[in-house]
Amino acid sequence: MTVLLDVRGVTKRFRGLTAVDNVSLTVTEGEIFAIIGPNGAGKTTLFNMIAGATRPDDGTISFAGAPTLGRTPDALCRAGLARTFQIVRPFPELTVLENASIGAMLRSEDVSDAKRNANSVLERLGLADKRAMKAKSLTLPDRKRLEVARALATRPKLLLLDEVMAGLRPTEVDRIVAVIKAIRAEGVTIVLIEHVMRAVMALAERVHVLHHGATIAEGTPAEIVRHPKVLESYLGTEAVH
Amino acid sequence: MTALRDLIAATPRRALAMLIAFIAVLAIAPAFLDRYLLSVMILVFWFAYVGQAWNIMMGFCGQLSLGHALYVGLGGYVSALLFVKFGISPALGLIPAMLIAMAFGAAIGWLSFRFGIEGVYFALLTIAFAEVTRIGFDNWAFTGGAAGLFIPVRAGAAGEWWNLRGGPLLFYYVCLALMLAAFLICARLRFSKLGYAWLAVREDPEAARALGVDVFRAKMAAILISSAMTAVGGVVYAFYQNNLFPSQTFDISRSIEMILAPIIGGLGTLFGPIVGAFILTPLGQALIALIEHVVGKGVPGANLVFYGLCLMVIIWFAPNGVWPWMKKSLGIREERE
């Protein structure tokens, strides 16, 4: 079982606020790993550091055996690390197909080749019929799917999904869960930040819980759902006792 | 060339027919135009050309350069100096002209993109560079300083087309060729991997990075290509005017004149700069002629006031420019698959 992502003792401070506090976790190839925690727990900051958008103040991160320090987000993407953004960032004036194609172009020299690949990714995410629409005219659920499609088009080894289920209806959640399972079946390792427990329970093999930037628990979904510290962080001390 | 064939294949027949007819008309037009109208059309083609070059940086890649006159000036001065001092034909002098312009572009690009200078700050930097260069040339005796550089016009030289020595007819076709070449180059670039990278950078650089786009390289490519193309425009400009003054050539009002056509025509589109130039330049010249007729003499600044108003009207009501609006009216549907 090869370790694809190795985070050790990573800390990030913003002017006196410790956003991420000495967090360590490992993700093995082929697994679906979830990071959960109340809002402000530091999850997205952690993602930003893994993806190379922010530098950690302390600690190391290794992806596919090589340290990520000093590597730009685009270099990491070329190495196989793709991510989505919590607040979706489509290219508004470009069509859905063009959005996805730009992701696919990472792996193709030929533009029409990239477009073909993009088309098949869009089909998997159920966006094929909207391919000629400008991204800015998409609804939020479609934008989220486009975000995933675009990242997927880069043929990543590791896919970081940041709250892709937020704001979706249960049927939509189920659809994306199915897509994520299919992606994993093709060999893509997935780390997701999620609030929607329905998705976490359905997908994650292991869950890592953050609170105020620090790790408070790690285990299988069944384990952490009963973990007193986890309940405390979500529901407050009163609720647990 | 396959790219060109693909492009032609992708264009709807009606549009293609219109395009060919348009080019044909322009090709035979000189037979019907007097010297004055020829000179107007030369300006139209020239502004369409440099507008295309500028559009690569701003329309495609989203980098606002307000100092593009720098490259016009460099292109003009380098080729003119090589011709006047060393007898080197502009057909050859073109190359060093482009290279020097690209060097400046690379410097500006490296400084800005390496240090994350973007948006308005980047625009100010481009203005500053043009200004500094203007002052530099003003004080440089080798280039003629503030008194200017003159390209001698010898009567016997007319007909030396490789030296760009000739009448309006020569420049009409040279500029027309430039305009068409720029269009083809931009079309090719727009639908290439680099072109898409540019669009991604324009829309959202962070998201582009997350998809593996090398933002720095894309921006540098944009400024290098844009500066090189603009320099060629400078070469033609120098040999058409036969004189260069730093205070005019590098002036910020020149930089601003250059960007009016692409903005009003349609930023980021292929036809925008051409449409913009075809609308603005003749109208501006007509206004100048009208004022001369009515007032009895030229009123400097009048046509620019008019351009300023056009700019404001367009940015207010149709910020995407005239061309997208025209497309709808002409029934050319967006077929971006």
Add this chain to the structure above:
Amino acid sequence: MLFSLYANVLVQGILTGLVYGLMALGLSVIFGVVRVVNFAHGEFAVVAMYAAFVLFAALGLDPFVSLAPIALAFFAIGYALQRTLINPFIARPEHEQFILLVGVAIILVNGTLMVFGPDARHANLPYSFDSWLIGPLIVDKVRVYAAIAAVLVSAALLAFFRFTPTGTAIRACADNLIGAAVVGLDVKKLYALTFGLGLACVGAAGAIMVVLTDATPMIAPAFTLLAFTIVIIGGMGSMTGALVGGLLIGVVEALASILIAPSMKSMVSFALLVAVLAFRPQGLMGRRA
């Protein structure tokens, strides 16, 4: 001997810098609050210069006096401009705002060109050539009056922002726009007020400058660039930064003018601009990185 040369140059730089600072202050106020990049700043300054010139030529009004009505007029213009033209553009993409103001700049500069022609106009006051001798220093009276006027106007503006409820409200908008709206501040009106105040500064600065230097339409872009250089070096959004930046640039340009060459002085400013943009983009006193 050399000391007195440098001393004079330094003093001149400081005095000029204070006037530059006033002009830049207007820009800083506008950008710091309304977040609009007023590309037409220098152009407004030149219009003010011409206004002062016209009042001087036609009515014999000393620009130090006409400064007040001009500043008032510019306040009104700024207020109106913000409410009508600029406000709808606040939510629009940055480059569209910029281009709108480029349009305004084009119209202003070429409008003045149309009306006044390209020739230089200058207000030659009866005391324009008087100077005081203080030790080794030969100080022009007009420069001192100009500096004093600039300092007074700047101080008035700073006092307004510091001590009046409206001024505090405007600063609140700059700090936290949503918070300000939630608290019930009329943001639109405050924006218009701010733009008005910013242009009033420019108006005053222009009226002062016509005494010091020639007015031609062609210097407008140079003033715009100068104002931006000062504001960026001093720190975008910092009012004291604009004044400090103005002083700095004034001194730097004065020194460069004798150490290198008068025509090269702006090159040194640009070098500073580039250095600041690259290494300390928030400027000397800016608060936002």
